[in-house]
Amino acid sequence: MENGLRGHTEGRGSNSATSPTGLTPGVKIPTTPGLKRRLTRRISYTPARYKDDDEYIGFATLPEQVHRKAVRKGFDFTLMVVGESGLGKSTLINSLFLSELYKDRELPSVNDLIQRTVSIEKKQLEIEEKGVRLKLTIVDTPGFNDTVNADDCHKALLEYVEQQFKQYFEDESGLNRRNIVDNRVHCCLYFISPYGHGLRQIDVETMKKLHHKVNIVPLLAKADILTKQELKAMKDRIMQEIEDNKIHVYEFPDCDSDEDEDFKQQDRELKASIPFAVVGCNTVVEAGGKKIRGRAYPWGIVEVDNPDHCDFVRLRQMLISTHMQDLKDVTSDVHYENYRATHIRTQMSGTQKERV
């Protein structure tokens, strides 16, 4: 992928002192740590190692202190789903989190739960696992359909994403900076139709409007309708079209070279799965005496949690266990920094104009 990807600022300013991209000529886009990111899951520090050491000063406990503080504060994560109408966005959200999180709770029937989404809906969940609290915000958006003009689709989505940046910027510039709630969108799951021949024009336009503002993770929806060969061909085609159209999707960081072979293999499989082929479903069916989440057809059952049937498990693992922090870092260091730089520049040029 091209080098400037992470540091790009998409122009919105109409100021005459700025270039058509919205940047003042000669002004360098802030460099970000986004370009050389590494994925590592290991905490190499073990306090016990230092206990009897005469040379021990004590700053080796810093990672532990940071860890404790972060755990006390809790974590925020916001996920948005975007794509054509009827591709299973709302269903997948439920498969990903709700039915998973509320295993013991009686869910309303699927029909009550899943209806056509008509406006941007924000749902929040507080989850706790081993003492770590996560506030998860899910932004479900109405799907595009033939009656909706492409510009209208982009407008509402962009407004939402930018409004969160604006709010964060205001909170950061305000008096009470200690308790800022981070509602910025950290990941956008972009649903691509399995019925067509790759990306549709509306997909290209929408992704291009969003790609410098949010991390896009492409998904191939309703993968159960494709055979293995069709799925492979469709995935290749989508990735080719993403490249041809210079769409910048979320770039998965390199894996640390000293990671164990299992982890490296998992990482390779993850990268090879993009766009993730997903199957969504909230019903539990019985197969071989076991209750599994899947779609029952007259010819067999498509198991949502079976990695041989679809990439649902890989997607969930990526979002929750391995890449959540990196998605947050890229949002903060790249997308939000770009917004902030453009916003400050626009404000400054506005003040200068007033003085003239």
Ligand SMILES: Nc1nc2c(ncn2[C@@H]2O[C@H](COP(=O)(O)OP(=O)(O)OP(=O)(O)O)[C@@H](O)[C@H]2O)c(=O)[nH]1
């Ligand atoms: N075959 C198949 N059908 C699915 C899948 N996921 C959802 N569906 C069905 O597709 C229909 C639409 O699902 P929704 O989740 O409402 O789709 P949506 O993308 O949220 O639609 P909008 O709210 O209109 O944007 C429902 O009847 C679902 O049961 C899937 O993976 N495979």
Ligand SMILES: [Mg+2]
């Ligand atoms: Mg919906």
